[in-house]
Amino acid sequence: MTFERFAGRFTVEGRLLALSALHVGAASNPLAVGTDRPVARDALGRPYIPGATLKGALRTEVERLVRAVRPARACNPVGAAAERCVPAGLPRAGTPAAGEAASAAAAGTLPAETCWVCRLFGAPWLASRVQVADLAIEPDSWLGQFQVREGIAVDRDTDTGRRGQGYDYEVVPAGAAFGCRLRADTDDSRLLGMLALGLRALETGQVALGGGRSRGLGRVALAVERRTLVRRDADSLLAYLADPDAGVPVDDATVREWVGAFLDCLRADALPEEAG
Numbered sequence: 001m002t003f004e005r006f007a008g009r010f011t012v013e014g015r016l017l018a019l020s021a022l023h024v025g026a027a028s029n030p031l032a033v034g035t036d037r038p039v040a041r042d043a044l045g046r047p048y049i050p051g052a053t054l055k056g057a058l059r060t061e062v063e064r065l066v067r068a069v070r071p072a073r074a075c076n077p078v079g080a081a082a083e084r085c086v087p088a089g090l091p092r093a094g095t096p097a098a099g100e101a102a103s104a105a106a107a108g109t110l111p112a113e114t115c116w117v118c119r120l121f122g123a124p125w126l127a128s129r130v131q132v133a134d135l136a137i138e139p140d141s142w143l144g145q146f147q148v149r150e151g152i153a154v155d156r157d158t159d160t161g162r163r164g165q166g167y168d169y170e171v172v173p174a175g176a177a178f179g180c181r182l183r184a185d186t187d188d189s190r191l192l193g194m195l196a197l198g199l200r201a202l203e204t205g206q207v208a209l210g211g212g213r214s215r216g217l218g219r220v221a222l223a224v225e226r227r228t229l230v231r232r233d234a235d236s237l238l239a240y241l242a243d244p245d246a247g248v249p250v251d252d253a254t255v256r257e258w259v260g261a262f263l264d265c266l267r268a269d270a271l272p273e274e275a276g
Contacts (some may be wrong), residue, residue: 006232007129008187009240011247012199013226016049016135016178019219021147021171024049024210037211042136047146049209051132054180057207058130058198059121063195067115069266073254075115077123085115087123116271120184120191129185132193135178146170149182161224171217180222187231190271193262196255201225227255 024047026040042048066074114126122128150168183258184195199222201207208218228247230240239246265271 001101001267006079006237008232009230009247010184010186010195010250011226011228012182012224014180014222014224015020015138016054016180016202017221017223018172018176018178019205019221020174021048021149022047022054022171022176022210023171023212023217026168035170036167037188039058039170039172041145042134046139047137047142047176047192049135049178051134053119053209054135054182055128055130055132057107057209058132058195059117061201062194063117063196066194066266070269071114073266073271074117077118078100084123085118086110086123116194116265119271120186120194129191131183131185132183135180137172138177138179141175141177142172145173147173158187169212171212181219187229189258189261190265191262193258193260196248196259197262200259227251 022039023037024040026038039047040050042045063074076083079086108220110126112124113135118126120129148168148170182199184192198207202222203224205221207220208216209220212218213240227250229250230236230247236248
């Protein structure tokens with residue numbers, strides 16, 4: 001499982017709709033004056049959702065589902081050494097010392113040790129196959145205004161607010177829509193089936209983003225508008241290079257087949273190595 005050649009490309013395009021108010025925060029923002037916790041803005045002052053935020057939520061959902069059935073197949077790559085699927089001493093991707101790790105991957109030893117989720121979403125020792133672009137807000141869905149809400153720390157003994165510990169935070173109103181584009185560099189039906197489980201949860205409104213989720217913030221739903229697949233064989237790739245819109249449309253029935261292929265792997269507790 002290496003990244004030195006084309007391994008297929010699955011693309012999803014759609015709209016992410018905020019079902020409730022949304023707070024994806026920014027550490028600091030000079031454009032947001034007078035609020036303690038501003039939302040993330042682009043260079044034009046418009047709210048957006050970082051791609052890493054959505055990708056992280058997808059990975060968390062997939063990890064949760066896989067770990068519930070096969071705990072050993074979804075590690076914690078940023079946890080303690082005992083929680084990782086690969087030894088902690090392995091060089092990080094992109095560092096000079098990672099050459100040996102790349103050689104191990106090419107020889108087929110590293111993938112055998114890497115858990116299923118890390119094979120798809122990446123780890124400190126392995127690049128991710130999934131890429132999510134930053135989600136820009138659709139201007140027609142937003143009136144150009146933010147809402148500011150108030151919060152306060154609650155005393156657990158008296159169940160009342162603590163004096164002097166109030167704060168406020170910005171939210172993007174419910175109904176705002178963001179353009180969504182996701183890409184997975186694989187045509188392996190089992191890995192795509194695993195990704196489809198996370199996307200299904202996102203489509204049905206089971207994934208929340210940002211802060212304040214326990215208060216009801218961050219509920220979102222993905223409306224898929226287009227799915228395409230370019231396989232790794234030469235003919236498919238040449239057609240794609242000649243016409244970027246030449247990817248084969250992927251319908252719901254195909255997605256169900258992918259999910260079924262991955263569920264078979266869960267039942268058998270085996271995910272054979274990808275060909276190529």
